[in-house]
Amino acid sequence: MTGSTKKHVVFDVVGTCVGYGVWFDAIASQLGPRFKEYGIQPQLFAFAWMEAAEREYTYLSLSGRYKVFSEVQGALFYRMLYQAGVPEPRKFATEADLKVIMDAYDRLEMRPGVHEMFKKLRDAGFEIWALTAGDKRRVGGYFKAAALELPDTNLLSCDESAIGKPDPKAYEPALKMLGDGVKIFAAAHMWDVSAAVTVGFKGAYCSVWEKEPCTEIFGEMDVMADDFIEMADKIIATWG
Incomplete structure (x- = not known):
């Protein structure tokens, strides 16, 4: 039209x-105390996660395998924890943590x-x-x-x-x-x-x-x- x-x-x-403020705040609230052990800054983690999600979303699209952005973003959560310096991401954070953070992205x-x-x-x-x-x-x-x-x-x-x-x-x-x-x-x-x-x-x-x-x-x-x-x-x- x-x-x-x-x-x-x-x-x-x-x-x-x-x-992104609401999302940054949710990451800091949900994971901030645990991040301190590894010297991870919540906002820098959030930025790296978002940038990686945008890259993978774009790469999938360019290769003819388009995925909706939120699906890509959620799937990368544990990978990004590992890249930030968390050796055992799935012991560090739970699916419940991820849900809280992803729900914040909706707000x-x-x-x-x-x-x-x-x-x-x-x-x-x-x-x-x-x-x-x-x-x-x-x-x-x-x-x-x-x-x-x-x-x-x-x-x-x-x-x-x-x-x-x-x-x-x-x-x-x-x-x-x-x-x-x-x-x-x-x-x-x-x-x-x-x-x-x-x-x-x-x-x-x-x-x-x-x-x-x-x-x-x-x-x-x-x-x-x-x-x-x-x-x-x-x-x-x-x-x-």
Whole structure:
């Protein structure tokens, strides 16, 4: 279904619109005291786990064996404990520990400024979309919990094409569906924005998650901002 406006912003969700704080806190609460024995920092463990899950998810997709992200993430838990320095991961943590931590990932919260950003963009005539590697039930739940409007038709998942970001083909269905007009992809991951740009999106990047954009690797995007209000203002000034 083609959007009714000629100006569209497609957002990444996890890591961009929603932060990882709830998940980090659950790992620290559930495993933090046990981590101390091995000198493991909970947030660094969480980051390594997430990065490994994104890599394996992408590798599976590239090799034609797509799996939903949460399945990949959960399966890697004990491997990541071992890589972090825990010699007997299945004696260290239980399936109950994993369930608590994975349930927390289902409750990630919107970052500050997202509501205001969406309002600014909508008031300026932009239609808001989302393209996520997560499943629609979980990711749609983030918007519902935050009382932030996003029609189900405007929430797109890589699960539908069974092609994971940042494969350029993962962005093409959204690009074609939106038809003519301005089509912007916005994210807090430079790898995500820069990949979307290769298929024809304009790129908008916010450094709220990565801090360092590493433009020497990814290049400059059309919009570069340090917070969501600045990103909305720059999108409007550039294409509004």
